Amino acid sequence: MENKIKPQLRLQEKKDIKEILRQNIVVIIFTVLTVIGVILSDLPFHFMVRELVSRIGRNSFLVLSLIIPILAGVGLNFGIVVGAMAGQLGLIMVTYWGITGIPGILLTVLIATPVAVVLGWQTGVLFNKTKGQEMIAGLIVGYFANGLYQFVFLFLVGTLIPMKPGTPMVKPDGIGLRNTISLGSKHGEGMKYALDYVLQVNVWQLLIAAALALIAFKIIRNRKRGFKTPVASLIPNMILVVVSLVILLVPTFRMLANIKAPVVTWLLIVGLCLFNILIMKTKLGQDFKAIGRSQHIASVAGINVDQTRIIAVILSTVFASWGQIIFLQNIGTMNTYGSHMQVGMFSIAAILIGGASVTKANIWQALVGVILFHSVFIVSPTAGKVLFGDAQIGEFFRSFVVYGVIGVSLGLHAWKAATAKKKEETEE
């Protein structure tokens, strides 16, 4: 044939600045909000960074658990709440038995995982019966499971499930668990910091090591493929190294310089990031993508759509249960009847703020989302106090952000779908 077709830039892909701005509008707005908040609130900068570092470790795993269902076309999985419950179930049992440290964590995971698999599988089955309404179904699954959870821990514990008398987590009358359960007040006592304190390393040293490793990896990989690595592509990593070095060496930043990061927790997060990337390079990942784009075409090609969707939901639920364990070992106290309920909303708000949507998400959006969302969280009470003389207003602002961003992005999603349909109709 005469003219060979090269993959061309299509109209919408020729991004001009306006287009780039529009696509990243959420990220930009929240970056601006964060900067304003940081300036307004008179919190010391090192405090904010310290707080942020600990929140990154605490929340990233949960947020990352949302990615696979989004790619598989299931949407925002509000059902991760049930995964969180599985994690808490494990924690409650392990705390009751008084097992601590790494053995405690392992046992918790051992208990939580099968429960999460079963719950995720059931959620997936339900999602398949309510195709197109997965998000609402996910919310309802959360409420329903919460009912069961309360029934078990408020009513069955101490009646059907015998407990040792005098267990601190049980209410004084011997029936039901207390509202809050302490996982220990310091490392080594209970499950508190069981993961985080396995290895604590200076965060800047860690960043330098990671950046250098990444540079080495890039160079080696490119050499294997037979081309030289452009220096420009290494600049972000180098900047990171330089900034970290400055903070470490310049005395003015002494307060910043001694912030420590939980290495094992961070490694787990990196592991989940890698998993999310690698799974998409497998047959299963390709199936996720295919059913995410068109269930009809995928099923005509012989892909078992329903089964694949269930796998996506199970993975997400299991990761959420692990995420909740990481979250609670960091916090140290479990709000028995409340900790899990916020997980869905907060994680979803975070990933959306990172620029993900109902149909698109990647690990960077998840991580950026966690950083931005929690920055706003950290600064909003004090910023509220400075602005309005009342920290409570900052607290309101937090909830406003969570629900607002979810509402707006779901609205945007509906609007985009509607305009895409309309465009198709008028173009013909």
Added chain:
Amino acid sequence: MDNCLLQMKNIEKDYGGHKVLKGVDLSLKAGEIHCLLGENGAGKSTLMNILFGMEVIHSTGGYSGEILIDGKPVKITSPKEAMKANIGMVHQEFMLIPSFTITENIKLNREVTKHNPVSKVLGERLKTIDTKTMNADARRALDKLEINIEEYAEVAGLPVGHMQFVEIAREIDKTGLEILVFDEPTAVLTESEADNLLATMKKLAAEGIAILFITHRLDEVMEVSDEVTILRDGELVACKKTSDTSVEEIAELMVGRKVELNQKEKSSSEGDRKVLMDLKNLHVNMPGELVKGIDLSIYEGEILGIGGLAGQGKIGIANGVMGMYPTTGEISYNGETAPLNDTLEMLKKDVAFVSEDRRGVGLILDESIALNTVFTALKVKEKFIRNFKLFKMQDGKAITSHAEKMIKDFDIRCTGPFQNAGRLSGGNQQKVCIARALTQEPRILFISEPTRGIDIGAKKLVLDVLVRLNKELGMTIVITSSELAELRTISDRIAIVAEGKVAGILPPDASDAKYGLLMSGISDDPGKEEK
């Protein structure tokens, strides 16, 4: 009959009480090309969907009858089982994922994978995708079809002809295939592309694959097939050896009456013609159909044909004018400069468009025929709307009666104006597309490949309606078609496009030799009109 690869016996199917297959038999031998013929809505796709275990069949109550493969009865209830039975199918509507690359589509659910440490423990599905081998396989399949598209290109934005080849490449890439169903693959192909496909089909048949081929082009039937099976209204009317029959007989069997196409009489006023639309240096960036600087005047009240070989840019012109692909240049319409890249504005200016790419797309499949017919007119021109000052309402009665008229004019085979468009056969959906453009009562109509996928009886109807509108309402029509014969029956002038430019303009009665020269891009006096 024990050497039959496939036998379908006494197949019956009804869609909600409406019987669409009434005891059809079909048998197929290895290595033969078997044509399945019939009017739009005769039940061809339905029969093939049954063979391929499509969900539409099983979600609407299944079918009755027996399917035997190699003499053994089989029950095929899903496409997956059909594939296991070594059946492949190119569907009438595209089954491609637009945002996937060509390779990913060709290899959909048949990805080449390699083991990694994890998959050895946890199973097949965690094997790594081997993109390199997949690309090589896809390349091989595309080369077999002599199609020169980069296998790593995204499917979205490809011209329909190429999409069709991607579908075919997907099927021929399958190993162990025994039965291959083609449901109107040539409907979106140009003549040369179609020839290419027919040659491939012969090659495949020679390798022992049995081919079931649905088409409305009877010359193709005569060229490639060994046997023909003809359906009419869901009934089997004949099954013959191709060598024992003729185009005329087949046509008659299909339609149940004689059909012929007659030449349009020359339009009367030749003298001072007003230019309605003038294209100057038009460039359209439509992949595979690049337009590279067209100058063309369209006169008020004429039927202008646009012809040319595949990939030369003829398809791009109408798409560019309507702003479907990025366009530069100048369009003056009715004395004014018309906006570029603005579909809605063009529609508002009474310019209508029937795209060459209309299989399924463009219709709102879960809305009625009536609403689909009036949709553009309703949205763009507020026709069929009763204005009560305070609020506006759709005029249901007028819409229904208009739709009924269109159904009659185009012989749309349906249960009535309120049937959902998605429930129509492919050909009948296309008729609805044309009806919708005409409902706009445009001043100028761009219509591309108007008769593709429409049976020979209805083809005449469509062309007749176009000529009638042109004569009675003075509607200017620009018809793009790869069937030269069709252009010559109705056009006043025919512009031949080669290499993205107008190679020349000929009267319909010019000699074949002249057309041939222009099509191959040889024009001794470019741009000059022959008289």
